[in-house]
Amino acid sequence: MKKYSLLLVAAGLASSGAMAQTSVTIYGIVDTSIRYLSSDNAAGQKNFVITNGAISNSRLGFKGTEDLGGGLKAIFRLENGFNSDTGTLSSAGTLFSRQSYVGLSGSFGTVTLGRQQTPLFDLMADHFDPLTVGNYDQNAWMPAGATLVRNSNMIKYYGTFGGFAGGLSYAAGEKAGSVKTGSQFGATGQYTAGPFSIGGGYQQTISATNSDWKDTAYNLSLSYAIGAAKLFGGYYRIKDSTGNTPAYFGVSGSAAATNGGIGGIQRQDNAYFLGATFQATPAWSLTAAGYYDKSKNVTVATLGNLGDGSRYALVGVAEYALSKRTQVYGTVDYNKAKDAALTELVGKDSVTGVAVGIRHIF
Numbered sequence: 001m002k003k004y005s006l007l008l009v010a011a012g013l014a015s016s017g018a019m020a021q022t023s024v025t026i027y028g029i030v031d032t033s034i035r036y037l038s039s040d041n042a043a044g045q046k047n048f049v050i051t052n053g054a055i056s057n058s059r060l061g062f063k064g065t066e067d068l069g070g071g072l073k074a075i076f077r078l079e080n081g082f083n084s085d086t087g088t089l090s091s092a093g094t095l096f097s098r099q100s101y102v103g104l105s106g107s108f109g110t111v112t113l114g115r116q117q118t119p120l121f122d123l124m125a126d127h128f129d130p131l132t133v134g135n136y137d138q139n140a141w142m143p144a145g146a147t148l149v150r151n152s153n154m155i156k157y158y159g160t161f162g163g164f165a166g167g168l169s170y171a172a173g174e175k176a177g178s179v180k181t182g183s184q185f186g187a188t189g190q191y192t193a194g195p196f197s198i199g200g201g202y203q204q205t206i207s208a209t210n211s212d213w214k215d216t217a218y219n220l221s222l223s224y225a226i227g228a229a230k231l232f233g234g235y236y237r238i239k240d241s242t243g244n245t246p247a248y249f250g251v252s253g254s255a256a257a258t259n260g261g262i263g264g265i266q267r268q269d270n271a272y273f274l275g276a277t278f279q280a281t282p283a284w285s286l287t288a289a290g291y292y293d294k295s296k297n298v299t300v301a302t303l304g305n306l307g308d309g310s311r312y313a314l315v316g317v318a319e320y321a322l323s324k325r326t327q328v329y330g331t332v333d334y335n336k337a338k339d340a341a342l343t344e345l346v347g348k349d350s351v352t353g354v355a356v357g358i359r360h361i362f
Contacts, residue, residue, distance in 0.1 A: 024064035031056040032084045033331075033357030035136075041253060044347030050085045053357050054317060054331040057135050058084040059098055065105075075112070076102040098150065109159025116154045119167030119188040120201040120219060121147035127190060127199060128221035130232045130275025130289035131315060137251035138333045138353050139315045141344070142271050142291045145248030146217045146236040148205060151184050165190045167201075173208065182208035195225035207242040213263050215240040228279040232289075238269040245269065246300055246343070249293070249311075251335075251351070255343040259301040268296040287317040298340035309341030330356045 031053025040047035052058055061079035068074055079098040081090035091097030101114030117125070124143045125133045133147075134140040154171040166189045173182025183206050190199035200220040207213035221234030238245060243261025250256025261267065275289035292312040299305045312335070319329040336350045345351050 021067040022064065024062065026060075026062055027362060028058070028060040029053075029056050029359060029361050030058050030084050031135075031357060031359040032058070033329075033355045035353060035355035038350075038352040039345070039347035042347055051136075052083055052085065052090075053135055053359055054139065054329065054355055055131060055134055056359055057090060057098075058082050061099070068104075070106075072104060072106045074102070075105050075110070101154075101156075103156075109157055112154075112156050114154065115150065115152045116156050116169070117150045118147050118184070118203060119156065119158070119169050119186045120203045120217065121149050122158075122167060123147075123188045123190065123199055123201050123219070123221070127197060128223055128232055128234055129273070130277060130287055131317070134315065136333065136353065136355075137257070138313060138335050138351060139289070139331075141249045141251065141313070142236070142273060142293060145245050146219065146238055146271065147203065148184075148215070148217075148244065148248070151205075154184075163192050165192075173206065175208070178211055180206055181211040182206060197223045205242065205244065207263055210263060213241045213243075215242040215244045230277045232273070232275045232277075234273050236269065236271040238271065239266055240269075241266040243299070243301070246298065249341075250344045251346055253346045255300050255303060256298075257344075259303070262299040262301055262304070265297055265299045265305055267298060270294045283321045285319045285321075287315075287319075289315045291315075293341070295341055298343065300343050303343065306340035306343065309337065309339040309344075311335065311337040311341040311344060325361045327359045328357070329359070330354075 033051055033053050035049050035051050037047045059079055059081050061077065063077040066074040077099050078096045080096050081098045082088065083090055099116055101112040101116050103110060103112030124147055129143050131139055133143045151171040153174055154169050156169040158167045169186040171184040175181040186203040188199065188201035190197060203217045205215040216239045218237040219234060224231045241264055243263045245267050246256035246261040271293040273289065273291045278286045280286055294310050296308045297305060298307065298309050313333060315333045317329060317331045319327050321327050333353045335345060337345050342349055
């Protein structure tokens with residue numbers, strides 16, 4: 001009797017699945033660049049590398065929807081990040097390091113569960129950062145450090161209502177005996193009216209080792225479209241006693257990135273960005289961006305509290321579309337640091353990067 005009932009249930013599920021409208025899409029980006037760096041070790045020596053793209057990290061993903069009726073849909077996404085120059089995982093030991101979630105979508109908005117991008121990162125990447133958050137350490141340090149990019153164990157909501165759009169998220173720390181430890185909360189809002197858009201967000205991440213240590217970020221951003229051009233500007237206020245910020249702001253090989261920060265000492269950053277994009281022709285697009293940060297209580301694990309510092313970066317990108325799916329590009333970036341922020345660069349107080357690359361989207 002039990003076996004017969006199970007067969008009926010399985011048959012019913014198969015029948016309902018066949019009637020529902022479902023779709024699964026395989027997608028990805030392969031982006032590889034040839035890059036020169038004026039300083040890439042403690043001795044300040046030059047380097048020439050083949051690496052991932054200037055703006056996009058290479059990825060392979062699967063996404064799908066099932067129409068459940070009444071405007072309700074089930075959705076999922078599994079997205080892997082990989083290094084196109086070596087074929088290795090971009091996050092060692094994690095197959096779907098970029099995103100891994102399932103959820104429901106309807107007139108109320110979208111609710112998803114799993115590993116996801118933070119709402120503040122979505123706001124920057126999709127709407128306000130001129131580079132849509134770059135991929136090199138030298139052009140992504142500020143937005144990546146402010147937004148922390150993504151988190152696991154997240155409940156996330158996103159909805160649009162007329163000209164307003166908003167996101168909320170909570171990532172569980174999953175520490176027995178302390179719900180707060182290791183958790184994260186985020187909220188964003190955006191209002192768009194014609195060519196003008198204003199948005200902002202708040203995000204607080206609690207240390208995984210001490211619930212009193214917090215990394216808090218605030219953002220306010222603007223954009224305005226003028227014909228084929230679009231202008232961007234924004235501000236971040238970061239207060240971090242977890243030690244996250246130095247590791248994100250430092251480029252690979254720097255003291256900050258290698259050693260991280262010191263928990264319990266609150267670092268403060270006032271960071272600003274400006275930029276513009278210009279669609280010169282249907283094939284040619286140009287982007288310019290500038291980032292400036294004034295930091296206080298810069299701490300590095302092996303060096304202690306180094307005091308205050310400042311840093312700026314200038315970035316230019318030119319892209320040419322060979323087709324809708326394939327683009328070639330050239331980019332140049334220049335970073336300059338002073339005082340305590342010198343720990344965020346490698347070898348010298350200024351670093352120049354130049355690259356050319358090709359991106360294919362499928």
